[in-house]
Amino acid sequence: MRDDDIATLLRALGHPVRLNILRISATQQQGQCCCADVTESLPLAQSTVSQHIKVLLDAGLITRQPRGTRNCYIVQHDRLAELGAAYSGMLAGLTPASPKLEAEPA
Amino acid sequence: MRDDDIATLLRALGHPVRLNILRISATQQQGQCCCADVTESLPLAQSTVSQHIKVLLDAGLITRQPRGTRNCYIVQHDRLAELGAAYSGMLAGLTPASPKLEAEPA
């Protein structure tokens, strides 16, 4: 995963409202939520919520599933895990114990 | 850790240049780097690098240590780990296996 992609994902998650959307979605029945669920829970206009949803959608952190008159959003846990792995990998590369793994192999 | 704080940290990390600064710092001798180290490595003006450093500094992801005429920056691994833990915790709260840990305790 390139730095650019990691940064984009981090920025997509870097807003309290968007963290909340993920949480609301997971809390809702079947791990899905619609725009209205979020709009009811937060003091924001519907259009604002829709915008935040779009950011998560573009980042692949949720997917859309049209269901009747409403759209359901499902958290993409694998994508979140992917970022988690990339983050851990970065931490490992940053730790002072193994600066470049160039020496002391034995 | 509040959502607000998590979001702030995620945003601080959400730029490829800043990820690079952390990496450069860790690669440098003693896990420290100065502004010039970064400016040499990246095609950016010194003032721009200084700005990015400030973002990391404000987020507590690095600390400053004046050394002679230059400033050394040290990655705060514990802060990075803190964020990692908060992220993992969020993932755990989001996983469909344990929506609210309200049932099946046995």
Added chain:
DNA sequence: TTTTTTGATCGTTGATTTACGATAGAAGAT
């Protein structure tokens, strides 16, 4: 068909971010 519900999109406004050059200050070298 008409109405209602749900939600995406448009246009706008204000705030924040990113990048730059220029400047200034502090520490070390001459």
Added chain:
DNA sequence: ATCTTCTATCGTAAATCAACGATCAAAAAA
């Protein structure tokens, strides 16, 4: 004391973000 080096900060311009109201499209209900 003067000069050089390193870097923070200022001011600015362009881009992006965050929030809103208004509008439009599609599906379901009447």
